[in-house]
Amino acid sequence: MPLIYKNIQPYLNTHQNKASRLLSYFGLCVGVVLLLCSVQLYININQLLKDKDPKRNGYDFIPVTKTITNENMTDDNRFTMAEIGDLKKQAFIDDIAPSVANQFKLRASAGSLLPFSTDLFAEALDEKFIDTVPPSFFWKEGQLDVPIILSADFLEMYNVFALGQDLPQFSAATITNINLVLECYGPGGTQQYRGHIVALSDRINSIIVPENFMQMANQKFAGISNVPASRIYLKTKDANNTALLNFLSTKNYHINKDKTRFGRIKQILQGIVSGLGGFGVLVILLAMAIFAFYLQLMIARSKENLQLLLTLGYSPAWLSKTVAKKLIPVYVTVIVVAVVITALLHVAFKYNVQGIGDVLPIYIHWIIVVIAAALIMLSAYINYRMIVKLLLKLQ
Amino acid sequence: MQISLQKVVPSFIEEEKVSSSQIWNQAVVFNAGEKIQIVAPSGSGKTSLIHFLYGLRKDYDGTINYDGNNISNYTAEDFAAQRQQFISIVFQDMRLFPEQTVLQNIEVKQQLQPYHTENKIAAMAARLGIANKLHMLCKNCSYGEQQRIAIIRALQQPFKFLLLDEPFSHLDEANRKKAMELMEEEANARNAAIILADLKAIEYFKADKTLLLTTQ
Numbered sequence: 099m100p101l102i103y104k105n106i107q108p109y110l111n112t113h114q115n116k117a118s119r120l121l122s123y124f125g126l127c128v129g130v131v132l133l134l135c136s137v138q139l140y141i142n143i144n145q146l147l148k149d150k151d152p153k154r155n156g157y158d159f160i161p162v163t164k165t166i167t168n169e170n171m172t173d174d175n176r177f178t179m180a181e182i183g184d185l186k187k188q189a190f191i192d193d194i195a196p197s198v199a200n201q202f203k204l205r206a207s208a209g210s211l212l213p214f215s216t217d218l219f220a221e222a223l224d225e226k227f228i229d230t231v232p233p234s235f236f237w238k239e240g241q242l243d244v245p246i247i248l249s250a251d252f253l254e255m256y257n258v259f260a261l262g263q264d265l266p267q268f269s270a271a272t273i274t275n276i277n278l279v280l281e282c283y284g285p286g287g288t289q290q291y292r293g294h295i296v297a298l299s300d301r302i303n304s305i306i307v308p309e310n311f312m313q314m315a316n317q318k319f320a321g322i323s324n325v326p327a328s329r330i331y332l333k334t335k336d337a338n339n340t341a342l343l344n345f346l347s348t349k350n351y352h353i354n355k356d357k358t359r360f361g362r363i364k365q366i367l368q369g370i371v372s373g374l375g376g377f378g379v380l381v382i383l384l385a386m387a388i389f390a391f392y393l394q395l396m397i398a399r400s401k402e403n404l405q406l407l408l409t410l411g412y413s414p415a416w417l418s419k420t421v422a423k424k425l426i427p428v429y430v431t432v433i434v435v436a437v438v439i440t441a442l443l444h445v446a447f448k449y450n451v452q453g454i455g456d457v458l459p460i461y462i463h464w465i466i467v468v469i470a471a472a473l474i475m476l477s478a479y480i481n482y483r484m485i486v487k488l489l490l491k492l493q
Numbered sequence: 494m495q496i497s498l499q500k501v502v503p504s505f506i507e508e509e510k511v512s513s514s515q516i517w518n519q520a521v522v523f524n525a526g527e528k529i530q531i532v533a534p535s536g537s538g539k540t541s542l543i544h545f546l547y548g549l550r551k552d553y554d555g556t557i558n559y560d561g562n563n564i565s566n567y568t569a570e571d572f573a574a575q576r577q578q579f580i581s582i583v584f585q586d587m588r589l590f591p592e593q594t595v596l597q598n599i600e601v602k603q604q605l606q607p608y609h610t611e612n613k614i615a616a617m618a619a620r621l622g623i624a625n626k627l628h629m630l631c632k633n634c635s636y637g638e639q640q641r642i643a644i645i646r647a648l649q650q651p652f653k654f655l656l657l658d659e660p661f662s663h664l665d666e667a668n669r670k671k672a673m674e675l676m677e678e679e680a681n682a683r684n685a686a687i688i689l690a691d692l693k694a695i696e697y698f699k700a701d702k703t704l705l706l707t708t709q
Contacts, residue, residue, distance in 0.1 A: 105604050108593060406588055409549065411576030411605055411650075414569045493569055 103420045106412075109403035110396065110421070119392045123432050125385030130436035130473060131443075132378030134466050138444050139371045141463045157192065158337035159227055159301050163329045165352040176326035181349075190342040191334050195224035196327030197304075198312050202284035202319035206293060209279045214265060218280075220246075221304045222312035227331045230297040237308040244280055244291045247306040248273070250298040270298055284319035302331075303354075386477070390484055397488045405492050414489045422482035429477045437462075437470045494560055494579055494653035496523045496546060496686075501555035503541050510537055513708040518555070521704070523686055525653040528677075530698055531690040533706030539690040540585055542706065543658040546688065547582050548572045577605050581652040583660040587643040591632035595623065595642050598631050602649040609649055617645045621671055636663035644672050648679045655680050657689040670697050 162185075164175040177196060185194050200220045207215035225231050228247060235245045250270070257267045268276065278293035299306065317323045334342060337353075346353060397404065408414060441462045448458045498521040502511055511517045516531065517538070523529055533539050544550040545557055548564050556563050559575060567575075576582075581602075589598050599614055609617070618624045621641040626634055631642065640663045647655065655676060661669040673695070680687050689695065694703055 102604075105600075108597065109590065403590060406590065407601070408569070408573070409576075409588065410602060411573050413573035413577075416573075490569060 103424055106407065106417070106420070109407060110400045118388060118395075122385050122388035122392060123428065125381060125388060126429075126477075127432045127436050127439075129378050129381030129383075129385050130433055130470070131439050132381055133375055133473075134378075134436060134440040134462075134469060135443055136371045136375035136378055137469060138440055138462055138466055139447075140368060140375070141465070142444075142447065142458055143367045143371065146457055157333050157335060159229075160332050160334070160337050160353050161197070161303070161329050162332055162346060162351045162353050165350050174326075176328045177330055178326065182327065182330065185330060185332070188342070188345060190336070190339045190345070191332050193226070193333040195227040195331040195333075197221045197223040197329045197331060198309070198316070198325045199328050200282075200312065201316045201322045201325055202282055202286070205281040205283075207279045207281070208276065212265060218305060220307045220312065221302075221329070222307055222309040223302075223331060224309070227302070227333065228299060228306060229301040230299050232296050234294070234296045235308060237311040239310075239314065242291050244293050244307055244311055245296040246278070246293050247297045247299050247302070248295050249303045249305070250300050251303055252305070253298060273298070282315050282319050284321075286317075286319040286321055289319070382473075386480065389481075393481070393484055394488060397485070397492075401492060404489060408489065408493055414486060414493075418482055418485040418489055421485050422478060425481050426474070426478050429474050433470050433474050433477075437466065440466060494525045495558075496654060497521065497558045497561075499556045499558070501545065501553050501557060503538050503545075504552045504554060506538055506541075510707040514706055515704040516542065516706055523654070523688060525686050526684045527686045527702070528680075528698065528700045529686065529688045530694055530700035530703040531688065531706055532692070532694050532703060533690070534692060537707040539706060540658050543582070543585075543656050543688070543690055546654075547580060547656055548575070578651055579653045580656065581647045581650055581654070582656040583640075583643050583647045583658065585658040585660075585662065587636075587639045589631045589639055589642060589646075591630070593631055594628050595631055595634065595638075596627040598642055599627075599646050599649060602646050606650045608651060614645070614649070617648065617675065620675060621645065622668065637665070637668065640664055641668065641672060644676065648676065652680075652683060653685045655685055655687045657687060657691075659691050660689070661691075661695075669695075673697055 164170070164177070166175060182194065182196055185191055198221065204218045204220060205215065206218045225235070228235075230247065235247060237244055253268065253270065253273055256265075259265075260267045274295050274297070276295060278295070280291040280293040282289050282291065313323070316325050336342070404417070407417065444458075444462050445460060448460065498516065498519070500518050500520070501516070502518050506517065515521075531539065531542065541550065541553075545553055548567060551565060556565065558564065559579070564572075590601070593601075595618075596614075599618075603609070603614070615624065615627070618627055621644065623634075623638050623641050623645075626638055626642075631639065634642065640660065644660060657676070660676075661672060664672060674697075676687065677699070679685075687698075689698055689700070690706075694700075
């Protein structure tokens with residue numbers, strides 16, 4: 099007669115309370131489905147919004163200006179060195195680049211090629227913050243050719259209005275072939291330069307010239323050196339960081355909320371899905387609590403038999419392990435069913451929600467399987483500990 | 494193996510019973526192979542002593558050692574190991590599974606440490622006159638039959654000490670002798686000690702020494 103569960107089963111009152119046992123299995127299945135589905139949805143959302151993520155290399159680059167109100171509109175709303183220093187100190191800001199604006203008059207025309215002439219503004223900032231910097235974006239003292247990086251949005255805007263003004267439309271490729279005449283003038287004199295658009299930028303919504311050119315021109319034409327920054331570019335890991343948004347709001351700094359729109363949508367969706375996941379965990383806990391009651395009842399009803407087995411020399415650890423092991427196949431079945439339901443729901447999500455079919459893979463993410471395996475092991479361990487505890491109480 | 498008692502006094506017993514005892518508050522040593530008879534009237538702590546020795550109760554002062562190890566430091570697992578290999582017991586109140594058959598009750602020990610063959614079990618049952626009861630539910634057996642089942646169950650494992658707590662209280666003279674004979678044979682085969690606690694000395698038990706739990 100070997101020492102196996104079958105031989106001690108007659109001493110355990112396992113057949114009663116079938117309803118509470120089945121209810122706990124059902125609850126566990128529902129809880130695990132909720133948890134696994136929320137993890138899968140979380141992964142799906144990240145996958146779906148990845149391409150529209152404004153981040154590059156894991157960072158957000160966001161321009162910050164001071165909010166102009168009726169009260170402060172007559173003040174100098176540029177950033178002081180102290181304010182720049184304060185921004186640098188914040189843990190949620192990885193780097194900053196002050197942007198210097200032109201302090202002189204700047205007029206651009208297309209020379210004899212097009213009947214086009216306009217007053218312009220320009221900015222200069224650290225190249226590290228610009229997404230597209232070709233080698234030709236370079237200026238040295240005395241050079242009359244000035245490279246320009248233009249916001250892609252500006253080109254789009256130009257093209258919208260060009261036809262109405264009898265101007266030709268330009269593609270991104272052809273715009274780099276247009277030579278502009280840049281006329282800089284101010285108290286310090288007048289000078290014409292040849293402007294070349296060398297690249298378009300998706301990140302910087304402005305007209306960018308090299309920093310040393312801006313420094314020279316501000317000094318030469320406006321007689322001003324060390325111009326305070328009117329706008330600051332921030333490099334941060336997460337533009338939706340609450341601490342960052344609160345800090346900017348306290349300082350009365352303004353950011354373009356549209357820049358982080360996808361991040362915000364993602365954040366909201368992730369919040370909802372996390373809530374769903376949290377609810378799943380609660381349901382799992384509830385199911386485990388029901389199962390704990392079932393175990394308690396089974397052990398209470400078998401109390402005298404179990405006490406006698408322990409008195410006769412049965413090891414509490416062996417008894418607990420043996421009873422807990424009997425429950426493992428049940429847990430494996432329940433959790434595998436939950437994984438299958440999650441996989442089916444994922445496939446339904448992929449094929450029934452419009453426009454996402456190509457982005458998502460047909461299979462559930464491997465992490466779902468890992469979580470399911472972890473849940474099986476956790477359930478077995480919790481049961482074992484619970485049975486050991488209940489048995490030791492009997493002695 | 495050796496079981497020793499150092500000044501063991503139950504926390505509930507009267508002082509006069511302790512002062513006249515050859516066990517309580519004394520240094521006593523039991524060795525494997527010895528036959529010890531403990532005699533005492535009702536209410537003098539026989540069952541308590543057997544339970545103390547088996548590790549079921551701890552409401553005493555002093556120390557009880559298995560091979561020099563204080564059993565008050567033993568865990569439930571330690572006791573389980575001792576009860577599988579070294580110590581067996583026949584309880585006064587039998588402690589059987591009433592809803593199981595006689596055979597199942599005997600085999601419950603056999604599962605822990607298989608010792609005797611099925612034929613040997615059948616032979617033991619025949620010797621004590623319960624061969625035809627093996628497949629009956631235990632609750633349907635008489636007290637005398639249940640006592641014999643408990644005795645046979647206690648012999649289904651290796652042991653160095655066999656503790657007997659009034660094991661014959663429901664048996665007639667003839668069956669007492671048969672049961673005693675069987676237990677002595679089994680103990681001798683294992684070179685094991687028998688510690689028998691009863692109301693009076695049992696003449697057919699060949700005890701090496703007889704100790705009085707109390708003379709009061």
